[in-house]
Amino acid sequence: MACEVPGNTVVSVKSVLRKCAVMLVSLLASFYLLHSLTQFGGSALRAQDSLVPRPELAEAALRRKRVLHRWTGGSVARQRFEDGEDTPGQQVRFDARGFPLVSGKLRALGDGIKRLPQAIIVGVKKGGTRALLEFLRVHPDVRAAGAEPHFFDRFYDNGLDWYRDLMPKTLEGQITMEKTPSYFVTREAPAQIYSMSRSTKLIVVVRDPVTRAISDYTQTLSKKPDIPSFESLTFKNRTTGLIDTSWSAIQIGIYAKHLDNWLQFFPMRQILFVSGERLISDPAGELGRVQDFPGPQEDHHRQTLLFQSDQGLSMPEES
Ligand SMILES: Nc1ncnc2c1ncn2[C@@H]1O[C@H](COP(=O)(O)OS(=O)(=O)O)[C@@H](OP(=O)(O)O)[C@H]1O
Numbered sequence: 001m002a003c004e005v006p007g008n009t010v011v012s013v014k015s016v017l018r019k020c021a022v023m024l025v026s027l028l029a030s031f032y033l034l035h036s037l038t039q040f041g042g043s044a045l046r047a048q049d050s051l052v053p054r055p056e057l058a059e060a061a062l063r064r065k066r067v068l069h070r071w072t073g074g075s076v077a078r079q080r081f082e083d084g085e086d087t088p089g090q091q092v093r094f095d096a097r098g099f100p101l102v103s104g105k106l107r108a109l110g111d112g113i114k115r116l117p118q119a120i121i122v123g124v125k126k127g128g129t130r131a132l133l134e135f136l137r138v139h140p141d142v143r144a145a146g147a148e149p150h151f152f153d154r155f156y157d158n159g160l161d162w163y164r165d166l167m168p169k170t171l172e173g174q175i176t177m178e179k180t181p182s183y184f185v186t187r188e189a190p191a192q193i194y195s196m197s198r199s200t201k202l203i204v205v206v207r208d209p210v211t212r213a214i215s216d217y218t219q220t221l222s223k224k225p226d227i228p229s230f231e232s233l234t235f236k237n238r239t240t241g242l243i244d245t246s247w248s249a250i251q252i253g254i255y256a257k258h259l260d261n262w263l264q265f266f267p268m269r270q271i272l273f274v275s276g277e278r279l280i281s282d283p284a285g286e287l288g289r290v291q292d293f294p295g296p297q298e299d300h301h302r303q304t305l306l307f308q309s310d311q312g313l314s315m316p317e318e319s
Helices: 006-049 055-072 075-081 127-135 160-165 181-185 189-196 209-224 229-233 254-261 277-283 281-291
Strands: 119-123 142-144 173-179 202-207 235-237 271-275 307-309 313-314
Touching: 119 181, 119 189, 127 142, 127 173, 127 202, 127 277, 127 281, 181 189, 181 254, 181 271, 202 254, 202 277, 209 229, 229 235, 271 277, 271 281, 277 281
Parallel strands: 119 173, 119 202, 142 173, 202 271
Antiparallel strands: 307 313
């Protein structure tokens, strides 16, 4: 025991004291570290909230914004920056890493109103219409109904209010679009779209009628595996090569016949034909054509569907 050996007792007390000192020092060091960290965190938070513009960070942030804009076609950038940091004269807020913070003026998600579509992809089935709509909706000024509304071929009796309600909300200057490829072969569709708005832009994605028919047939076959062969449905007489033009897969591909119906109501310049093949081989080039799609000339006072590279995209108000 320590009390029985005085020399050892001295050593033992010294060692206890040393241990106490070490513990005290490490305790103080921990307190100091903790204090420093909370101070740092506090200043980081203050930097985040700072209203003082930080020009050295602003440039880097804007560079990031431009890259983001390029990558997303502007959609993400628009949401993050809309009415915020880009507004001239408005103070920009940056977080500690120099990223611009979303300002209090960011629009609420519920903003905007539902409008009737100003541009419709009316056809053709299996032409590449989904791909085109998805490409277009990357544009920050395009909002599109997700599912096919089938208003002009199935639900016309529901009325325009019903149709409008299917559309996404849009802000001023944004374009509402939808795609329902079966409109192209629906006899009543041109008249009905015309009566909704004669300035509606029409987009038709066309594709080699034979590949289109095969694509159409393949889709049907996947749902009904018992249907006759493609060849037997296509030919009325295999020997003479007489084609059965009443079969829907062939019928849809007789583009000129359906187009006649549209031309009774819309001038050719108001209908844009997009190549389904080029959408695959040269999507950028084909989308460029859509962006340059001019509107009808009859209304000189309104801008129509114009995707101008320097001005973005603008549309007329409904007539
Ligand atoms: N990027 C791109 N560009 C052009 N085409 C594409 C693209 N991506 C897909 N596809 C092909 O489009 C075919 C489907 O066309 P749709 O979207 O019009 O079909 S549908 O009518 O809405 O069912 C369908 O054709 P098939 O594969 O021959 O059936 C798709 O493969």
